Amino acid sequence: MIGTSGQHGAFSEAVVRTMAQATGRPVIFPLSNPVSRAEAHPADLARWSAGRALVGTGSPFGIAGVTQVNNIYIFPGVGLGALAAGADRVTDAMFMAAARTLGTMGGDDTLLPPIERLREVALDIAVAVAAQAAADGVATPDAAIDRDTIAAQMWTPTY
Structure with missing residues (x-):
């Protein structure tokens, strides 16, 4: 999932858990800025996917293993x-x-x-x-x- 909506919470727990059940390595990019508008928090995504999600963000969250992918690449x-x-x-x-x-x-x-x-x-x-x-x-x-x-x-x- 790629989030560019600016809608905090757009990636809900139910959606992420369903995605994690359907694929072994879900790719989830809440890219909206600032942090308050990100579609989900990376810590929640990790928890909801049992740590299997590959998460890239659009804002710096300061969480180890989570890269801000929109600007740097x-x-x-x-x-x-x-x-x-x-x-x-x-x-x-x-x-x-x-x-x-x-x-x-x-x-x-x-x-x-x-x-x-x-x-x-x-x-x-x-x-x-x-x-x-x-x-x-x-x-x-x-x-x-x-x-x-x-x-x-x-x-x-x-x-």
Whole structure:
């Protein structure tokens, strides 16, 4: 289940328990912000699914094992890809390209790639987003949309 309703409690105990009975590893993403509008609290989801649910949130709950998945995985690559392409806007298809790319990056036992791979994730998504921007006709005509050029544009924090 993916929650984007902004309706606290939309993922009820009855719904989650039914889902957990029907599948061994339910995937539940209460993505609405702020925490007060999340469709369910991650602790409740864990309890209602007997700890089997894979939970990703849209707000930081500060619970071990629960990742805020909306911002950390998609947005850096979308921004980098749009900038690299010189896009004049971000299209729905560009977001779909980002989501499809991310969907290929999980492991055998995980839906999402490990946090330690965030730079690689951002780069892969940026390449897909930039290519989609070109396909959508929103990229600068002379934009160099290749992995090496986009990688060279990534910011590297140095302290």
